[in-house]
Amino acid sequence: MLQTKPFAAALLSLFLAALPASASAQTADGKWRTTASLIGESKYSAGFQRYDHVNPEAPKGGTLNTVTSGGFDSFNPFIVRGTAAAGFTQAGGLLWDTLMDQSIDEPSTSHPLIAEAFRYPDDYSSATYRLNPAARWHDGKPITAQDVVWSFGKLKEISPFFNRYFANVTGAEAVGEREVLFTFDQTGNRELPLILGDMPVLPQHWWEGTDAGGKPRDITQPTLEKPLGSGAYRIASFKPGSEIIWERVEDYWAKDLPVNVGRKNFDRRRYVYIQDENAEWQAFIKGGLEDMRPENSSRRWHTEYNFPAMEAGDVVKAVFPTEHGEAMQAFVLNLRRPQFQDRRVREALTWALDFESMNRNLFYNSNTRTDSYFEGGELASSGLPEGRELEILEPFREQLPPELFKEEFKLPVYDSPQAERENLREAVRLFREAGWTIKGGKLVNDKGEQFRIEFLGRGPTDEIITGSYIANLRKIGIDASLRIIDPAQYVNRYRAFDFDSLTGQFAQSLSPGNEQREFWGSEAADQPGSRNLIGIKDPVVDALVDRIIFATDREELVAATRALDRVLLWNYYVVPQWHRPEIWLAYWDKFGMPETQPAYAGVDIDSWWVDPEKEAALAAKYLSQN
Template identity: 70%
Template sequence: MQALHGSTRGGRKVAGLLAGVTAALLIASVSAGAQEWRTSSSLIDPEVETKPFERYDYVNPDAPKGGTLNSAVFGTFDSFNPFIVRGTPAAGLTFFGGILWETLMQQSPDEPSTSHPLIAEAFKYPEDYSSATYRLDPDAHWHDGEPITAEDVVWSLDVLKEISPQHNRYFANVTEAVALSDHEVEFRFDQAGNRELPHIMGDLPVLPKHWWEGTDARGRQRNIREPTLEPPLGSGPYRIKSFDPGSEIVWERVEDYWGADLPVSIGRNNFDLQRYTYFQDDNAEFLAFQKGGTEDIRREVSTRRWVQNYDFPAVEAGDVVKREFESASIEAMQAFVFNMREPRFQDRRVREALTLAYNFEEQNRTHFFGLNKRFSSYFEKSELAATGLPEGRELEILEEFREALPPDLFTEEFKLPVYTPRTEREYLREAVRLFGEAGWEIRDGRMVNKETGRQFTIEFLGGSPTAEIITSGIIPNLRKIGIAATLRIVDTSQYIQRLQNFDFDATTGRFAQTNSPGNEQRDYWSSEAADIPGSRNMGGIKDPVVDALVDKIIYAEDREELVALTRALDRVLLWNYYMVPQYYQPTMRFAYWNKFGIPEEQPDYIGVDIDSWWIDPERERALAAKYRSQN
C-alpha cells in the first residue's frame, strides 16, 4: 500500500483559468499563449487547460473524515529521508515526497500526464520552452506555520540534484532556479525545445530549508545528506505521530492543513490516522490480515493465494470483500535484469539465450492458474508499444541507426518464446547454440568458458520468499543447459542496499512508465545513469543508440513524434535482450475489510485511489465487536 499512498494523493487549487489557453504544451510553435499563466495542464489532452477544474469527478465531496487506516508493510525502515541512497525510508515517504511533503504541482490520478496546482497556483513558460516560472500559492505553509517561499524551492532543487540520483537525472536539463520574489521562482534550462520540462518541474518536492539547516532538540546540526529518524517538518496532509523503528509508523492527519480546500483535496485524505505495521514474513502478514485490525486493505499480488486462500470465515461472512479493479495506465515492466557490468552478460547472444530459457507458460499454468499475461513491451497496454514491423516515421528513425542495430529488427516481428512440450527442447538447443557462438560450451554437463573452463554462474537476488516463485520459470531450465543458477534471498535492508549499489548477478526489476515519457528515461536507460548508484538503470545499459533515442524523446516536438520515438526505443530495448520480460496481472486484485465507504467509480487512469475512500463508523464498530475475541 505504500506505493499507492505515495503516488495518488495530493491537492490543487484553481483560482480560474485564463481564456485562450490551448495546446501550448503539445505544439512547439504556439506563441500567443506561451507566456500566459496556466493552472491545470496536460501533455496529452489540451482540453484540460480550457475547462475549470473543481474536483475529481469520481470522489465523494461529502466523504466524512475520521478513523484509522491500518496497513501492513513487508520489511523494515531506518530513515525518514527518502531522497538519498543510504537507509530504508519509512512507509508513506517517496522520493516525490509521499504524504509528508507537497510538490509544486500534483500529477492527476484520473488522467495521464496531467497536473493541477498544489504549492504552485500557476506557471508559465516561453514558446521555446527554455525556462519556466512558477507562482506559489500565498496560503501554502509548513506545519510550523512558516510560509513556503521561492527560497525553499530554489534550495530544494539544488540539494535534491546533489543528493538524489533520481532527481539529478530527472532535472538534468535544469541549470538553475532563481527566486524572482518571495512567491515566484524561475527555472532555467540548458537547452530549448524540451516541451515536457516546464510541465514536470511541477513534480519537484519542496522541502523546508529553515528546518533542514537548523538544529535538532539536542542542538545538533541537521544534515539532509544523511539518514535520520527525527520526524521532519512537512507541508502535506499528514505528519508523523509516532513510530517504532523498523516495526511501526503512525501518521496523523493535519487538522489545519493549508491545502484542505484545494480541488483535489476535496473528498480525499479522509483518514485521521494511517498506521503501517511491518512484517518480516509474508505468511505472517496474511494471517494478520485474516484476523483484522492490522491490515484493512490488501493488494494481493500472489495469484495462488488469490485463488486458493481467500476462503477464511470473514470472507465467507462478507466481512472481507474481494474485488478486482482495472487500470488504463501502462503496466510497469517486470523483468529479470542481468547485470551487464559483469562481462559475461555483455554479449547480446548470451542475453538472448537466457531469454529463451524462460518458460513462462509452464510457470503460469502451475503457479498462476493461467491468469497472468506476459509482457511483450516496455510500454505494455499503450500506443507507445512497438508492434509488428517498424514502419512510417518509426522506421525512418531506426534507419538512422541501422548499422548499430540487429538486422532482424527490421525484418522480423519481435516475439518471445512460447513454450509447449514440443518446443522446450528446441528453445534450449537454440540457447546452447547461442552460448557456443559467445564462447561457451557444455563439458561434462557444465556450461563453461571455452578458454578458461570456468562454469557460467548466475545468482538471482531476491528480497522475499516470493522470489522462489518468480525464478521458478527460469532456474530449472538454466540448470538443464549446464548453468550454475541459484537463488539468494536476503533481508529487505540488504536487498535494497545491494540493488542501489548494483551488487547482484540477476534480480527482478520493475520499470513504471507514463503515457508521456521524457526526462525519466535517462535514469532508466542512459549510459551515464549506469554508473550512478541508486539509479534505475539496474542492468547497466550503455548503448549509444539508446542514449540518442532517449535524447530525441526528451526533445520531441509533438505527440506524433514522441509516439514514434518511444516505439523505436521499445523495439531497440527488446531486440537487444537487455532484460527477460516476466508477467503482469491483467487486473488489480484487492481484498479489504468491509468498513469503508467507496466512491461508486474509481479513477480510470490509476484504477484505485485509496485516498478517496473513507471509514464507515457503524461498520467499523460492528466488525470490531464481532472479531474482538479473535484478537
C-alpha cells in the same frame, strides 16, 4: 516523471494543453496556466472543483492499517544512505507537497497544489511558477519562493534522481514574492516546464535550524527527527524500524483545493513492519494490523482466500480494471557482470523461460506475457519498423542487431513438449556461438568455468516465480540458484547493483521524457540507487532517449519511443515476465467509498473513508480473538 500515485503510472511528459488561470494577456514568458494535460486537454475546466469520482461529503476519521516489509532508519527519502520510512517518497509522500499534483483520473495531467499557476516562453527555455498565497508549513509559516529555490538546489545536490531529472535545469531564482523562475540550458525540451511541478518543496528554515539538542540539522544525512512538512499528514509516533503512525493535519492548508476535496479522509495511517512474507499474510487474515492487501500472487488469489473472515463476508475481494499501460516486469540481467555482456547469452536465457507452463500451473492462466517496455498502448513497438520510426533507427543500422530491421520481435512460446525441446536447443545453440558448450552435463567456457547465475530474492514469491525457470536453466547445464535474503539486505544490494539477476519493474508514462535517462542512460549506470538496474551504457540508447525528450510533437514522440522499445527488446537486456491489466485488492469491510473509482488509475484509496460502525463491529468480532 516521478510516479507518485498508488496503483497508477500516470506521469507528466510532453505536450502542453493547458487552461488559463486568469484572463491575463499573453507575454514574452507565455500566459499563466493552471491545469496541464500532455495528451489533449484535461476534462476539467477552469471551474474545476473536485474529481468526478469523489464524494465531497466523505467523512474524516478512522485508521488505515498497513503492513510492510523490512525496516527503516531514516525520514530522509532523498539520499542514498539509509532506508526511508513508509509514507516518505522521492515525490514528498505524505509529508511534503509538490508544486503541482499529478491527476488520479487522467494520464499525463497535473493540477495546482503549492503553485497556483505556471508559464513558459515559446522556446521552452525557462519556466516560472507562481505560488498559492495560502500555502503553509505545519508550523504556520508561509511557503515562500525562497523555499522553492532552496529545495531545487538541495535536491539537485543530494538526490541522484533529481540531479539527473533536472539535469537541464540550470538555476532557480525568486523573481517576486511568490514567483520562481527556472532557467534551462537548452531550448525545445517541451517537458522541462512541467516536470518542475513534480518537485517537492522543503522548509529551508527548518533544515537550516537546530534540533532539540542544539545540533545543526544536515539534509545530506539520514535522520529520525520528525521533519517539518506541508502535506495532509505528519508523523504522530514511531518505533524505529518497526512502526510509524501518520496523523491527518486538521488545519491542512490545501484541504479545500480541488485535488483534495473528498480525499485524504483517514485520521491515521499506521504502517507496521513485518519481516516475513507469510507473516504479512497472517497479519491480514487475522485482522487488526492490515486492512487492505493488493494481491500479486495468482495462486493465493485463487486458492487461499477461504479463511473464516472471508467466508463470513467480513473481507471483500475486488477487481479494478485500469486503463494505464503496464510496467515491464522482468528478470533483470545485470550487465555489470561479465557473463551477461554478450547479447547472444542474454537471448539464450530468454529462450529458456517457459511462460506458458508457469501461467497454466502457477498463475491460473491469469497473466499475459509482457513483450514491450511500453506495454498496452500506442507507444509499444510492433511488426517491422516503418515510416518515422524507421527513419529514426536508420542512422544506427550498423550498430543494431540486423534482425531488428528484418524480423518482428517475438518471445519464445512453450505450447507443446516439442516446443520445449526446440526452445532449449536454440538456447544451447546461442550459448555455443557465444563460446559456451555443454561438457559432462555442464555449460562451460573454454577455461572450463561453468556458467552461473544467482537470482536474488526476498521471500516465497521469488521461489515460486524463479523455480521453474531455474529448472530449465539447469537442464542446459547452467549452475542456477536462488538466494533469499532479508528485506534490508535486499534493498542494500539492489541499490548497489550487487546481483546477477532479480525481478525488476520499469513503470512507464504514456508521455515518456526525461525520466528515460534514469532508466537507460549511460550516466545513470554507475550511480548507486539509480533505476538503470541493467547497467546499460549504449550510445544508441542514449541518442534515442534524447530523441524522445526533444520530440517536437506527439507523432515524433510515439515514433521515437517505439524505436527505443525495439532497441531495448532486441538487445535482450531482460527476460520479460508477465502482467495483468487490473488490480486485485482484498480489504476488510470497514470502508465507505465512492460509487465509482477512476478508470485510469483503477482505484483511488485516498477517496475511501472508514465507516465507524463497521470498524467497531469488526473490532469487537475479531480483535478480541487475536
